[in-house]
Amino acid sequence: MQLNQTQVTTNGSPELLKKRSMDGRLKAIAAGEWFEPAVHPDLKQQDVVLEITGFNLWYGAAQALFDISMTIPKGKVTALIGPSGCGKSTLLRSVNRLNDLVDSVRISGDMKLNQDSIYARGVDVIELRKRMGMVAQKSNPFPMSIYENVIYPLRIDGVRDKAMLDEVCEKSLRGAALWDEVKDRLQQSALGLSGGQQQRLCVARAIAAEPEMLLMDEPCSALDPIATSKIEDLIDQLRGEYTILIVTHNMQQAARVSDNTAFMYLGQLVEYSPTRTLFQKPQLTETEDYISGRFG
Amino acid sequence: MNSSKSSTVATPLAQSRVAERVRTGYRTKTRTALAAHGQPYVWLAGGMLALSLAMILGLLTLILVRGTGTFWPAPVIQVEMVDGRIHMGEITRHSSYVPREELLLALPAQAMGAARALLAAQDGVSERFLIRTGNFELTQEHFNWVSDFAINSTSYPQWALLFERQEWGRFYGMPEAFLIDGERVATTPAEVWGKLNEHHRDVRRRWQERRALETHEIGKINYALEQARLQVRGAELAVEAAEGRDGKGSPAQQKALLHLGAAQAGLAQLSVEADAEYGRLRGEINRINQENARFEILVTTADGRERALPLAQIVRAYTPNQLSLGEKFGIYFDRWLEFLRDDPREANSEGGVFPAIFGTVVMTLIMSICVVPFGVLAALYLREYAKAGPMISTVRIAVNNLAGVPSIVFGVFGLGFFCYLMGGTIDQLFYSAKLPSPTFGTGGILWASLTLALLTLPVVIVATEESLAAVPSSMREGSYACGASKWQTIRRIVLPRAMPGIMTGMILAMARGAGEVAPLMLVGAVKLAPELPVDGYAPFVHLERSFMHLGFHIFDLGFQSQNSEAAVPMVFSTTLLLVAIIALLNIGAILLRNRLRRKFMTSQF
Ligand SMILES: Nc1ncnc2c1ncn2[C@@H]1O[C@H](COP(=O)(O)OP(=O)(O)OP(=O)(O)O)[C@@H](O)[C@H]1O
Ligand SMILES: [Mg+2]
Numbered sequence: 051m052q053l054n055q056t057q058v059t060t061n062g063s064p065e066l067l068k069k070r071s072m073d074g075r076l077k078a079i080a081a082g083e084w085f086e087p088a089v090h091p092d093l094k095q096q097d098v099v100l101e102i103t104g105f106n107l108w109y110g111a112a113q114a115l116f117d118i119s120m121t122i123p124k125g126k127v128t129a130l131i132g133p134s135g136c137g138k139s140t141l142l143r144s145v146n147r148l149n150d151l152v153d154s155v156r157i158s159g160d161m162k163l164n165q166d167s168i169y170a171r172g173v174d175v176i177e178l179r180k181r182m183g184m185v186a187q188k189s190n191p192f193p194m195s196i197y198e199n200v201i202y203p204l205r206i207d208g209v210r211d212k213a214m215l216d217e218v219c220e221k222s223l224r225g226a227a228l229w230d231e232v233k234d235r236l237q238q239s240a241l242g243l244s245g246g247q248q249q250r251l252c253v254a255r256a257i258a259a260e261p262e263m264l265l266m267d268e269p270c271s272a273l274d275p276i277a278t279s280k281i282e283d284l285i286d287q288l289r290g291e292y293t294i295l296i297v298t299h300n301m302q303q304a305a306r307v308s309d310n311t312a313f314m315y316l317g318q319l320v321e322y323s324p325t326r327t328l329f330q331k332p333q334l335t336e337t338e339d340y341i342s343g344r345f346g
Numbered sequence: 347m348n349s350s351k352s353s354t355v356a357t358p359l360a361q362s363r364v365a366e367r368v369r370t371g372y373r374t375k376t377r378t379a380l381a382a383h384g385q386p387y388v389w390l391a392g393g394m395l396a397l398s399l400a401m402i403l404g405l406l407t408l409i410l411v412r413g414t415g416t417f418w419p420a421p422v423i424q425v426e427m428v429d430g431r432i433h434m435g436e437i438t439r440h441s442s443y444v445p446r447e448e449l450l451l452a453l454p455a456q457a458m459g460a461a462r463a464l465l466a467a468q469d470g471v472s473e474r475f476l477i478r479t480g481n482f483e484l485t486q487e488h489f490n491w492v493s494d495f496a497i498n499s500t501s502y503p504q505w506a507l508l509f510e511r512q513e514w515g516r517f518y519g520m521p522e523a524f525l526i527d528g529e530r531v532a533t534t535p536a537e538v539w540g541k542l543n544e545h546h547r548d549v550r551r552r553w554q555e556r557r558a559l560e561t562h563e564i565g566k567i568n569y570a571l572e573q574a575r576l577q578v579r580g581a582e583l584a585v586e587a588a589e590g591r592d593g594k595g596s597p598a599q600q601k602a603l604l605h606l607g608a609a610q611a612g613l614a615q616l617s618v619e620a621d622a623e624y625g626r627l628r629g630e631i632n633r634i635n636q637e638n639a640r641f642e643i644l645v646t647t648a649d650g651r652e653r654a655l656p657l658a659q660i661v662r663a664y665t666p667n668q669l670s671l672g673e674k675f676g677i678y679f680d681r682w683l684e685f686l687r688d689d690p691r692e693a694n695s696e697g698g699v700f701p702a703i704f705g706t707v708v709m710t711l712i713m714s715i716c717v718v719p720f721g722v723l724a725a726l727y728l729r730e731y732a733k734a735g736p737m738i739s740t741v742r743i744a745v746n747n748l749a750g751v752p753s754i755v756f757g758v759f760g761l762g763f764f765c766y767l768m769g770g771t772i773d774q775l776f777y778s779a780k781l782p783s784p785t786f787g788t789g790g791i792l793w794a795s796l797t798l799a800l801l802t803l804p805v806v807i808v809a810t811e812e813s814l815a816a817v818p819s820s821m822r823e824g825s826y827a828c829g830a831s832k833w834q835t836i837r838r839i840v841l842p843r844a845m846p847g848i849m850t851g852m853i854l855a856m857a858r859g860a861g862e863v864a865p866l867m868l869v870g871a872v873k874l875a876p877e878l879p880v881d882g883y884a885p886f887v888h889l890e891r892s893f894m895h896l897g898f899h900i901f902d903l904g905f906q907s908q909n910s911e912a913a914v915p916m917v918f919s920t921t922l923l924l925v926a927i928i929a930l931l932n933i934g935a936i937l938l939r940n941r942l943r944r945k946f947m948t949s950q951f
Contacts, residue, residue: 146827148823148826148827151823151826176829176830176831177829178829179826179827179828179829180828180829182827183827183828184824184827184828186820186823186824186827188820190818190820190821190823190824192821192824192825192838192839193821193839193842193843194838194842202825202828202830202838203828203829205838206828206829206830206831206834206838207829239944252824255824255828256827256828259828259829265827
C-alpha cells in the first residue's frame with residue numbers, strides 16, 4: 051500500500067518524498083518494484099540527440115534494464131552514475147548495439163539517434179555504429195601504428211585519400227590533446243604509448259569520424275590523477291561540439307565534467323537532472339544518500 | 347542406551363581436546379613438513395628435465411662429433427701382414443674381440459708363436475682395425491679388417507697418395523710416373539706430384555665443360571625434340587578426337603590433319619637441325635676427351651700392381667702423410683664445400699648432397715606456403731564464425747586426432763589421392779600427349795609438399811585457434827564500435843594480433859614436416875634426382891618432378907647402400923646437415939615472428 055502511494059506521489063511533490071525514510075525507494079527497487087524516474091523539467095525542453103523510450107534488456111532470463119526512458123541533449127555532457135552492476139555499461143553498450151555481440155541478449159523498446167531508430171528492423175548496425183564513437187573503460191588501442199589507429203574508422207570506410215587521412219589524423223589527435231606528444235612518432239606502434247596516452251588515443255579514434263555522439267565507459271578508471279585530469283580537460287573541450295554520454299564511478303568527476311547526470315539503480319533510472327541540481331538539491335533523498343556516500 | 351551413555355562420556359573429553367587445541371593454537375609443529383614444501387616433487391621435476399636434456403644433448407653431440415669428423419683427412423697407413431699381404435689405407439675404426447682358434451691356425455707357422463705370445467699378453471683379446479683400402483676395381487673390396495696379431499709391421503709412407511675419383515671410390519698408391527701422351531714426363535714422386543698439381547686443375551675444368559655440354563646443351567636439344575614430338579602426338583590425338591566426333595573427312599578432321607602435318611614437318615625439320623647440332627657437340631666433346639686423355643698418372647698399389655689413372659677421373663688427390671695442419675683444414679673445408687654444393691657420386695656414398703638440400707628446402711617452403719593459409723582459414727571459421735556446439739567440438743577433436751595418424755598413412759593417402767587421382771586427372775586433361783608415361787600422375791615435389799601440408803595441418807589449426815582465442819575481446823569490441831564489420835575486424839585487428847601465434851604454428855609445422863620421411867617415399871622422394879625442381883628451362887619451376895630429400899637420403903645411405911662402411915660417416919654428416927637446415931629454417935621463422943611480435947604485441951603499463 052505504502053509503495054503504491056509512493057508511485058502516485060513521485061512526480062508531484064519532491065518535498066514529500068524527501069521526508070521518506072532513508073533509502074526506502076531503493077529497497078523497494080531491490081524488491082522488484084518499478085518507479086517512475088524523477089526527471090527534472092528542464093531536461094524536457096532541449097535539443098535531443100538520443101531518445102530512449104521504454105527500453106528493457108535481458109541477459110538470458112535476468113533483466114538488466116527496466117523500462118528506461120530518457121533523452122540526451124545535444125552538445126551536452128551527460129553522466130551516468132550508480133552503484134556497480136546497475137546497468138550503466140549495459141545501457142551505454144545498447145546505444146551502439148554492442149550488446150548484439152552477446153548471444154543471450156534480448157531487448158524491447160527503442161532508441162532514436164537524431165530521429166533514426168536504432169533498434170528498428172532492417173537497421174544497418176555497421177552504419178549505425180559509425181555515427182557514434184566509443185571509449186572503453188580499459189584503453190584498447192589496436193595492434194598497429196598510432197596513425198593507423200586514429201584513422202581506423204576511415205580506413206574501414208574505404209577512404210584512400212592520403213591528404214585527407216593526414217588531416218583527420220592531426221585534427222583528431224589535436225582534439226584529443228595528444229598531438230604534441232606523438233606527432234614525431236606517428237608510425238610507431240600505438241602499444242608503446244603510456245596508459246593515459248593510449249586512452250587519449252582511443253578518444254582521438256572515437257572522434258576521427260566526426261560522430262554524432264560520444265560514448266565513454268569509465269574512461270579514467272585505469273588512469274592516474276594527472277592522466278585523469280587530462281581526459282577531463284579533454285571532455286571539457288569537446289563539450290558543445292560533441293554530445294557525450296559518460297559512465298563514471300567518481301562523483302567528483304561527474305560533478306566536474308557533466309551538464310546533466312542520471313542516477314541508476316539496479317537497472318532502473320532513478321533520477322535524471324542537471325548536474326548542479328542533482329548534486330546540490332536532488333529531488334530524491336535516495337540520490338542524495340548515494341551521492342554523499344551514505345548508501346553503498 | 348549404551349551408545350548414548352558413551353557419547354555423554356566422550357563429549358567432555360572431545361571438548362577438552364578442542365579447548366586445548368584452541369588454547370595452544372592449531373599449529374603444533376614447529377617445522378613445515380617436507381611434503382608441504384614440495385621439495386621432492388621439485389627434485390623429481392628437475393631430474394626429469396635433466397634427463398631429457400641429457401638425452402637431447404647426447405644425441406646432438408654424437409651427431410656433431412661424428413658428423414663433423416667425416417671429412418677430416420686421416421693419415422694413410424701401410425700394414426704388412428705376417429702372411430705377406432700388404433694393405434694401405436685409412437683406419438676408419440677399431441674394436442676388440444677374442445679371435446677364434448681357426449684364425450690363429452691359418453697363420454703361417456713361423457708367425458704363430460709371436461701371435462700366441464701377443465694374445466697371451468693381452469688376455470686373449472685382440473685389437474682389430476678396419477682399414478679403408480679402396481682400389482675396388484683391383485681388389486673387389488673397399489675395406490679390410492686386420493688383427494694386431496697378424497700384423498708384421500706398419501709404416502706411414504711419405505709419398506702415399508690418396509685419390510678421390512669420379513668412379514670406383516678411393517684409390518691408394520705410390521706415384522710411379524706422370525704420363526703425357528703415354529710418355530713418362532716425370533718419375534720421382536715429388537716431380538710426379540708437381541706435374542699432377544700443374545695439370546689437374548685444367549683437366550678438371552675441361553671435364554666440367556664437357557659435362558656442361560652433355561647435360562645442358564644436349565639436354566636443350568633433347569628438350570626441344572621432346573616438345574616437338576609431344577606436339578605431333580597431341581596433333582594425332584586431336585585428329586583421332588575429331589574423327590570420333592565428326593567422322594572421317596569432316597572439316598574438323600581435315601583441319602586437325604593439317605595441324606598434324608605441320609607438326610610433323612616441324613619435327614622433321616628440328617630433327618635435321620638437331621642431328622647437325624648433335625654432331626657438332628659430339629665433336630666438341632670428343633676433342634675435350636682426347637685432350638684430357640693425354641694426361642694420366644701411373645700409380646703402384648701397396649701390393650705392387652700398377653695402374654694408370656686418367657687425370658679427368660680424379661676429383662681430389664693429396665699426400666695424406668705430408669699434410670700440414672693448414673692443408674688438412676684446407677682439404678676438410680673443401681670436402682664440406684663439395685658436400686654442400688655437388689651432386690652425389692658412387693651411389694650417393696660420395697660427393698655432395700646439393701640436390702637433397704635443395705629438395706628439402708623447396709619442399710618445406712612449398713609445404714609451409716600451402717599449410718598456413720589452409721590451416722588459418724580453417725581455424726578462423728572454427729573459432730570466429732561457426733556456432734559453438736557438438737558439431738564444432740567433434741570437428742575440433744577430429745582435427746586434433748588427425749595429428750596422431752601415422753605419417754605413412756598420409757603417404758598412402760597422398761599417393762592415392764594426389765598422385766593417382768588428381769595427378770592422373772591433370773595428365774588426362776593437359777598432358778595427354780605424354781601418356782602413358784605420367785607427368786603429374788606420379789610422385790613429385792608438389793604432391794609431397796601437399797601430403798606433408800595435410801600432415802601438419804592440425805598443428806597449424808590448433809596453434810592458430812589458440813592465438814585467435816587469445817586476442818582480447820576489448821580489441822574486437824573497439825573495432826566493432828568503430829563501425830567495422832566482422833570480416834574487417836578479423837582482417838585488420840584479429841589476424842595481425844594473432845600473427846605471432848600463427849607463426850609459432852608454422853614453425854612447429856615446418857619442424858615436423860622437414861623431418862618427416864616415411865610418407866615421402868611414397869609420394870616423390872627418390873634416391874637420385876639430379877634434375878632440380880627449379881631450373882633454367884621454361885617454365886623454370888617443375889613441381890611435377892621427383893626430388894631428393896635429406897631425410898630419405900639418410901635412410902638410403904644407412905640402409906640401402908652397397909658400400910655401407912663408407913656410407914655410415916656420410917649418414918652422420920647428412921643428419922647434421924638436416925638438423926642444421928631445420929634449425930636454420932626455424933631460426934628464420936622465429937626471427938620473423940619476433941619482429942611481428944614487436945610490432946603487434948608490445949605494450950607497457
Ligand atoms: N554479458 C553478460 N551476460 C550476462 N549478464 C551480464 C553481462 N554483462 C552484464 N551482465 C549483468 O548485467 C548487470 C549490469 O551490468 P553492467 O555491466 O551494465 O553494470 P555496470 O553498471 O556497468 O557496473 P560497473 O559499474 O561495475 O561497470 C549486472 O548484473 C551484470 O552481472
Ligand atoms: Mg561497467
